[in-house]
Amino acid sequence: MNIHEYQAKALLKGFGMPVLDGRVVRSPDEALVAARTIGGPIVVVKAQIHAGGRGAGHFADDPGGKGGVRLARTPDDAQQAAVAMLDSTLITRQTGPAGRIVRRLYIEAGCEIARELYLSLLVDRATGRIVIVASQDGGMAIEDVAAATPERILKEAIDPAIGLSDYQARTLAARLDLHGRSIRAFTTVLRAAYEAFVSLDAAIVEINPLVVTGSGDLVALDAKMSFDDNALFRHPELEELRDENEEDPREREAARHGLAYVGLDGTIGCMVNGAGLAMATMDIIKMEGEEPANFLDVGGGASRERVAAAFRIVLSDQKVRGILVNIFGGIMRCDIIAEAIVAASRETGLRVPLVVRLAGTNVERGEEILSHSGLKIIPASDLGDAARKIVAAVRAEGVA
Ligand code: GDP
């Protein structure tokens, strides 16, 4: 689960992260009041969407215009910026061409910037450890730094048995060319990020930029956090930070039914049991030259209702131009799958070609249910056959 910048800053502040005074607003009038309350010579108006690159982005109705991070010299300026940004679509290199509608703004005190650093914590799957990534080249996309000057990216793994040690923080501070009071400030920043990461079961904490001010203090000017969905049950307080506007509606519906579903950009909807088989199915669709529209594992002993819900989600996805069902009935019975497919298709309507490959428990009964359903279903004998058939069917429809 991802959260907004202002929410991440509030959480991190609770762990001692230095952040500036700010207010979240949902209207230009609120922006005016917030800018007055914060005061100072400059406030910054920041679009709150679950995507980075806002500063360098642009609004759909103003292609050559300003981005989603704007400096305002007066409360009136802040109000005007809010008028321009709210309910408009912000396009950044992370949103894709469709962009995201801005519904909230963060009004924050201005900051005097001497240097912009990069800092993030994430789980390195290869070592199974939390890794600190830091760079002197903050404020820009870290992917670009990694591609152009990989030597300017510093990495430091944290031993889970020892935790973050002060010496690691000080060593990193020195490698970031920090001096004097900035070294202790960096230790505080890193400890706050680490404590937040571990206690909230985060998947990523990213501060870009981490700013060094003229007086040598450090400030988290931007913050991104995302959490491990499998650990969210341990943090009911995080659930209220969820912004459903920012989530894929297909994934939201799937989560309601306890399904493992990831929305993708392709055209072939997949319904499979078992994560390994689901991945193999996606691979073989790609090998046949098409792209999967989703990853969907209906799980082991799923009920007829759950399978029907899964099939409905795939059916109702407007990007889907063909569906491949690939079930190996072990604990899962093929007749239950067949009944669920028939029920969901009757209810939602089957508007695209459907290829079904069933194997295992009660396969004959399953095939019988499908062939007597009156639905136009293309049977397949194995996975390769199924992938070839669905790709051929989708391409035939495309030409017609
Ligand atoms: P992002 O583009 O989505 O990553 O949004 P950021 O919060 O990182 O803002 C982008 C850039 O705006 C930062 O790298 C800063 O250079 C600049 N910026 C943000 N806040 C301030 C501020 O208070 N003063 C100044 N001068 N620049 C700021």
Ligand code: MN
């Ligand atoms: Mn940023």
